[in-house]
Amino acid sequence: MNRNKRAETIAGYLFILPNFLGVFVLVLFPLLFSLVMVFTDWDYLQGFAGVTWVGLDNFVKLFSDEYFLKSLENNVIFTVVTVPCSMVIGLVVAVVLNKFVYLKNLLRVLFFLPYVSSIVAISIVWTVLYNSTDGPINAALRSLGISHPPGWLADPQWALIAIMIMVIWTYTGYTMVLYMAGLQGISKDLYEAASIDGATNLRSFFRITVPMLKPTSFLISVTLMISTFQVFAAVAVMTKGGPINSTTVLAYRIYIEAFQNYKMGYAAAMSWVLFLIIFVITIVQWQGQKRWQNHF
Amino acid sequence: MNLSLRNRSIAIKAVMTVIFGILAIIAVTPFLWMLSASFKQPADLFKYPIEWIPKKWDLDNYKEVWFGQYPFFLYYWNSIKITVITVVGCLFTSSLAGFAFAKLQFKGKEALFLLYLATMIIPSQILLVPRFVLFDKLGLINSHWSIILPGVFSVLGTFMMRQFFSTLPNEILEAARVDGAGYWRMFWRISLPLTKPALVTLLILTFTWHWNEYENPLIFLRDNDLYTIPLGLTNYVDENSTNYTLIMAASVSALLPLIAIVAIFQKWFIEGIASSGVKG
Numbered sequence: 001m002n003r004n005k006r007a008e009t010i011a012g013y014l015f016i017l018p019n020f021l022g023v024f025v026l027v028l029f030p031l032l033f034s035l036v037m038v039f040t041d042w043d044y045l046q047g048f049a050g051v052t053w054v055g056l057d058n059f060v061k062l063f064s065d066e067y068f069l070k071s072l073e074n075n076v077i078f079t080v081v082t083v084p085c086s087m088v089i090g091l092v093v094a095v096v097l098n099k100f101v102y103l104k105n106l107l108r109v110l111f112f113l114p115y116v117s118s119i120v121a122i123s124i125v126w127t128v129l130y131n132s133t134d135g136p137i138n139a140a141l142r143s144l145g146i147s148h149p150p151g152w153l154a155d156p157q158w159a160l161i162a163i164m165i166m167v168i169w170t171y172t173g174y175t176m177v178l179y180m181a182g183l184q185g186i187s188k189d190l191y192e193a194a195s196i197d198g199a200t201n202l203r204s205f206f207r208i209t210v211p212m213l214k215p216t217s218f219l220i221s222v223t224l225m226i227s228t229f230q231v232f233a234a235v236a237v238m239t240k241g242g243p244i245n246s247t248t249v250l251a252y253r254i255y256i257e258a259f260q261n262y263k264m265g266y267a268a269a270m271s272w273v274l275f276l277i278i279f280v281i282t283i284v285q286w287q288g289q290k291r292w293q294n295h296f
Numbered sequence: 297m298n299l300s301l302r303n304r305s306i307a308i309k310a311v312m313t314v315i316f317g318i319l320a321i322i323a324v325t326p327f328l329w330m331l332s333a334s335f336k337q338p339a340d341l342f343k344y345p346i347e348w349i350p351k352k353w354d355l356d357n358y359k360e361v362w363f364g365q366y367p368f369f370l371y372y373w374n375s376i377k378i379t380v381i382t383v384v385g386c387l388f389t390s391s392l393a394g395f396a397f398a399k400l401q402f403k404g405k406e407a408l409f410l411l412y413l414a415t416m417i418i419p420s421q422i423l424l425v426p427r428f429v430l431f432d433k434l435g436l437i438n439s440h441w442s443i444i445l446p447g448v449f450s451v452l453g454t455f456m457m458r459q460f461f462s463t464l465p466n467e468i469l470e471a472a473r474v475d476g477a478g479y480w481r482m483f484w485r486i487s488l489p490l491t492k493p494a495l496v497t498l499l500i501l502t503f504t505w506h507w508n509e510y511e512n513p514l515i516f517l518r519d520n521d522l523y524t525i526p527l528g529l530t531n532y533v534d535e536n537s538t539n540y541t542l543i544m545a546a547s548v549s550a551l552l553p554l555i556a557i558v559a560i561f562q563k564w565f566i567e568g569i570a571s572s573g574v575k576g
Contacts (some may be wrong), residue, residue, distance in 0.1 A: 279417065
């Protein structure tokens with residue numbers, strides 16, 4: 001018996017070993033290394049000679065760094081706008097596609113395509129669509145009688161909005177698919193009972209569908225918030241943070257500080273602030289979810 | 297009464313199909329515009345009203361994209377190579393570790409699994425900077441391995457496989473044990489075939505992530521001949537900033553094969569993403 005146990009222990013370690021070795025070298029070690037880096041001012045171009053210990057200076061510096069503060073502000077706007085918008089649109093599309101259309105599978109894949117497509121290619125296409133002088137979007141707006149359409153990506157007032165519109169368009173495929181899966185879990189009896197009681201479709205939607213989908217909504221909002229706080233490719237490809245920093249975001253600032261300015265310590269400090277934000281959001285939402293469940 | 301109710305619901309369905317059909321077409325309009333623009337001559341590109349079907353077809357853009365100075369053949373080869381090695385490696389190490397976490401009893405398992413869980417909420421941005429230093433010291437910068445290795449050893453993949461293996465009843469393994477099967481046999485011959493749907497899900501998720509990955513290749517790859525499709529595409533834009541028809545041909549070349557794959561295997565893609573809830 002004891003021998004069996006030992007054999008099982010050895011097997012267990014051997015099975016985990018390949019994955020664990022990689023995770024140790026590529027995740028755990030970098031993580032600890034990064035924690036050390038945040039206390040340094042490291043000009044990477046000078047190699048290890050460029051390391052100076054600065055204690056908490058990086059974090060102090062962050063809060064007077066206008067690029068960082070602007071990035072933080074943009075990230076908050078980005079998340080607060082794109083997450084609810086893509087959730088609401090995705091929910092409506094999911095409910096309608098689920099019950100009220102023919103050709104359900106065809107329509108579903110059309111709405112879903114933007115989400116699985118390469119964000120880089122999509123960003124490039126939209127950059128041309130948004131072209132402020134002759135792009136098709138502004139050509140269409142002009143033909144509708146708007147003589148001064150927005151400058152989109154070229155205009156600091158509009159650039160972030162332009163990126164958010166595109167991102168909502170891609171996220172809707174994701175939220176729709178998750179909501180459609182969530183809808184499968186709602187018993188038809190509930191709707192039948194409601195319709196016998198004379199409830200309209202709209203009323204069933206607000207009284208049955210929305211509450212029953214709360215777990216799905218919770219999952220979507222957490223994953224989308226985490227991913228919107230890390231938005232990078234759309235900004236890097238479409239605007240490089242411009243014009244005049246109107247679209248800069250944390251992930252993009254980290255990239256610039258680390259791989260353009262080679263300020264490794266500062267970039268590492270910024271990445272831990274990003275982590276802290278994501279961590280707090282996750283915890284707060286988790287608590288909120290628990291409280292709601294207790295109330296129910 | 298019942299008949300009119302039925303008629304009404306058919307009417308609602310028909311109307312909704314039309315409305316959401318139009319919305320779906322609007323949703324894919326950027327793709328259609330891209331496709332149409334890629335065959336146009338630069339002078340016709342921004343003509344309004346939009347010529348959806350070009351009057352003069354121009355295939356030179358595609359010739360340039362696939363066989364020109366920055367050939368997409370090369371980018372495809374690089375992307376395929378990186379994605380295939382990453383996905384196969386990830387499925388293998390994840391399912392091995394996932395199986396041990398789910399089905400084997402050994403000392404320190406809980407603590408180790410907790411450590412795995414804890415690293416899952418670490419954003420990739422934290423790892424990029426130290427990994428760059430590490431890869432620089434190991435001489436892996438400007439090598440495909442700098443993209444492949446982080447994908448092969450996936451904490452998330454291990455977690456997903458562990459969840460799937462946990463749903464298998466223990467009796468199957470007990471029966472195998474009585475028959476004298478070793479641990480490798482229990483894993484490879486008995487458990488793994490039963491988790492095929494899980495493997496497909498993980499395969500689809502890792503495929504879409506790594507196929508579309510941008511930030512890692514941007515940081516770790518330097519030479520044009522090593523570029524993946526997304527990186528090659530942005531390179532195109534930088535080199536030909538105003539040659540929009542050429543850029544659109546490059547975008548079509550980057551997107552169309554993927555769109556075809558998604559359309560063919562749509563059921564798997566949608567189920568894979570819905571069942572895991574994971575967002576790349």
